Amino acid sequence: MNEAPARDLPSSERTRVRRVAQRAHYDRATLEAIVDxxxxxxxxxxxxxxxxCIPTACWRDGDHLYIHGSNGSRMLKLAxxxxxxxxxxxxxxxxxxxxxxxxxxxxxxxxxxYGCFEVVPEARQGAVLDVFLxxxxxxxxxxxxxxxxxxxxxxxxLRIGFDEVATKVRQGxxxxxxxxxxxxxxxxxxxxxxxxxxxxxxxxxxxxxxxxRDWERVVLA
Amino acid sequence: MNEAPARDLPSSERTRVRRVAQRAHYDRATLEAIVDxxxxxxxxxxxxxxxxCIPTACWRDGDHLYIHGSNGSRMLKLAxxxxxxxxxxxxxxxxxxxxxxxxxxxxxxxxxxYGCFEVVPEARQGAVLDVFLxxxxxxxxxxxxxxxxxxxxxxxxLRIGFDEVATKVRQGxxxxxxxxxxxxxxxxxxxxxxxxxxxxxxxxxxxxxxxxRDWERVVLA
Numbered sequence: 001m002n003e004a005p006a007r008d009l010p011s012s013e014r015t016r017v018r019r020v021a022q023r024a025h026y027d028r029a030t031l032e033a034i035v036d037x038x039x040x041x042x043x044x045x046x047x048x049x050x051x052x053c054i055p056t057a058c059w060r061d062g063d064h065l066y067i068h069g070s071n072g073s074r075m076l077k078l079a080x081x082x083x084x085x086x087x088x089x090x091x092x093x094x095x096x097x098x099x100x101x102x103x104x105x106x107x108x109x110x111x112x113x114y115g116c117f118e119v120v121p122e123a124r125q126g127a128v129l130d131v132f133l134x135x136x137x138x139x140x141x142x143x144x145x146x147x148x149x150x151x152x153x154x155x156x157x158l159r160i161g162f163d164e165v166a167t168k169v170r171q172g173x174x175x176x177x178x179x180x181x182x183x184x185x186x187x188x189x190x191x192x193x194x195x196x197x198x199x200x201x202x203x204x205x206x207x208x209x210x211x212x213r214d215w216e217r218v219v220l221a
Numbered sequence: 222m223n224e225a226p227a228r229d230l231p232s233s234e235r236t237r238v239r240r241v242a243q244r245a246h247y248d249r250a251t252l253e254a255i256v257d258x259x260x261x262x263x264x265x266x267x268x269x270x271x272x273x274c275i276p277t278a279c280w281r282d283g284d285h286l287y288i289h290g291s292n293g294s295r296m297l298k299l300a301x302x303x304x305x306x307x308x309x310x311x312x313x314x315x316x317x318x319x320x321x322x323x324x325x326x327x328x329x330x331x332x333x334x335y336g337c338f339e340v341v342p343e344a345r346q347g348a349v350l351d352v353f354l355x356x357x358x359x360x361x362x363x364x365x366x367x368x369x370x371x372x373x374x375x376x377x378x379l380r381i382g383f384d385e386v387a388t389k390v391r392q393g394x395x396x397x398x399x400x401x402x403x404x405x406x407x408x409x410x411x412x413x414x415x416x417x418x419x420x421x422x423x424x425x426x427x428x429x430x431x432x433x434r435d436w437e438r439v440v441l442a
Contacts, residue, residue: 014270019294039327039413040313044265044274049235053265053274053309055331073240088274092261094418095357100366101350102376104357106260110276129322136316136325143406144322151323173423184426185364186433191418192260195439197315200410202394209407218416218439 014114015166025167034089034111034167035060039136043067044086045078058089059132064159065113066120066128076156079117087113087160093221094192098174099185105174107189109221111167117158125157137211171221193220235335236387246388255310255332255388256281260357264288265307266299279310280353285380286334287341287349297377300338308334308381314442315413319395320406326395328410330442332388338379346378358432392442414441 006027017024025031041058044051054075056067065087069076079085093107120128130141147155174187196219199212227248238245246252262279265272275296277288286308290297300306314328341349351362368376395408417440420433 019291039316040311040329042263042265042274042309042311044263044272044307046267046272050305050335051265051267051272051307053263053307053333055309055311055329057327070240084271086265086272086274088263088276090261090263090276094421095260097358097361098365099424100368100372101354101362102366102368102372104354104365106278108261108276112274114271133322133325137318137411140318141322144318144325145320145401145404145406147321147323151321155323173421180366181424183366185366185424186422186427186430187424188433189421189423190358190433190436191421193416193418195414195416195441197412197414197439197441200315200394200412201407202409203320203402204407204409205405206407212407212409212411215411218418220416220418 009165010163012164015112015164017166017168023168023170025169028162030167030169031111031162031165032060034091034109035065037091038089041065041067042088043075043079044088045075045083047078059135061128061131064161066132066157066159067117068129068132068155068157071154071156073156076158079158080119080156082116084116085114085160091221092192093171095190096174097187097190099176099180099183099187103174103176105170107170107172107221109167109169111165113160113162114164115160117160120157120159122152125152125155128157137209139209139211143209191220193218230386231384233385236333236385238387238389244389244391246390249383251388251390252332252383252386253281255312255330256286258312259310262286262288263309264296264300265309266296266304268299280356282349282352285382287353287378287380288338289350289376289378292375292377294377297379300379301340301377303337305337306335306381312442313413314392316411317395318408318411320397320401320404320408324395324397326391328391328393328442330388330390332386334381334383335385336381338381341378341380343373346373346376349378358430360430360432364430412441414439
């Protein structure tokens with residue numbers, strides 16, 4: 001099989017990957033896998049003080065990436081007002097140790113989303129925030145006390161579509177120069193992933209739900 | 222003991238944390254711990270196409286954060302030419318599950334560095350890149366084939382000082398409203414950290430060095 005990779009994401013001059021272009025992917029499945037594995041993104045935007053790069057929680061629902069926060073947040077106010085942004089999500093999957101210093105690399109999966117956020121209307125906020133909570137802890141949106149009118153009114157929820165997106169992935173072992181292959185140097189990959197540690201209990205009046213009992217594990221790409 | 226926190230980092234109007242300001246730290250030790258735990262940062266900058274947010278490998282040596290890459294990189298070319306940047310480093314340490322949906326949170330450590338990169342002269346590049354390799358794998362700069370003149374000439378190394386920096390840290394358990402403390406809802410923290418997976422060997426002509434043998438482990442904050 002030598003299928004051409006899917007190219008089902010809209011691209012643009014801005015999202016065409018130039019450096020090491022064979023690592024670029026323009027398909028929706030790659031994008032969704034990268035986004036869905038993330039709890040946090042970095043949002044870059046500019047104001048009169050210059051360029052900023054702010055980490056914030058994120059989640060996907062269908063065709064949009066969502067972020068949220070206090071109405072008082074500078075980033076959310078600017079983004080709600082239509083500021084151009086670049087949202088970046090990165091997973092570091094390993095250190096790639098080559099026989100030559102120059103050919104050392106890292107394995108990663110990254111996504112960049114360009115465009116503008118739009119405001120999620122207050123009437124839709126509760127449902128959209130429930131989706132977020134369910135992704136973090138399935139069932140919890142029916143356990144925790146729901147947001148009341150005052151809490152929802154203090155919260156801004158924004159979403160951005162996948163209209164101008166690029167993803168880039170490096171995986172696999174080192175790419176050494178032919179001349180270096182015989183050198184007596186250890187070569188390979190030191191994998192990196194996510195560790196979920198033992199839950200820290202503050203209160204468990206009805207015992208621990210499944211998402212707590214099953215939390216602890218190692219997640220490698 | 223109720224010592225005032227150290228404030229030994231220069232701050233500015235741009236780096237004064239406004240949202241949840243009690244999470245802000247302006248001391249050098251906090252900054253160094255956040256930077257030294259990271260292999261990757263996000264660099265935000267702007268050009269005629271808008272704002273960009275690019276992940277790249279990073280390391281600290283003394284008073285500077287370093288990045289590097291191919292001379293052909295757009296980001297490195299712009300940064301070398303003096304573009305204003307915001308560099309962001311974020312570690313996600315856990316999901317904080319409160320009794321109310323609204324008070325859910327995340328534990329994290331983050332740093333933002335504003336300013337401009339400067340170019341590391343070619344004569345210093347080899348030494349600076351050795352520091353990077355030593356931090357990833359102690360001893361490896363004496364094992365791997367060093368960069369030759371052609372490889373170093375194709376590489377740009379940049380550094381930025383800690384002149385305009387902010388860090389923000391959230392740790393600990395949920396902060397529930399008094400009225401919610403009696404609700405029958407599990408409350409606590411689901412910790413997140415870094416998992417180092419079993420090394421993937423491509424070649425081990427002389428066996429595995431210590432940084433490979435000792436690699437596999439879980440690192441929690």
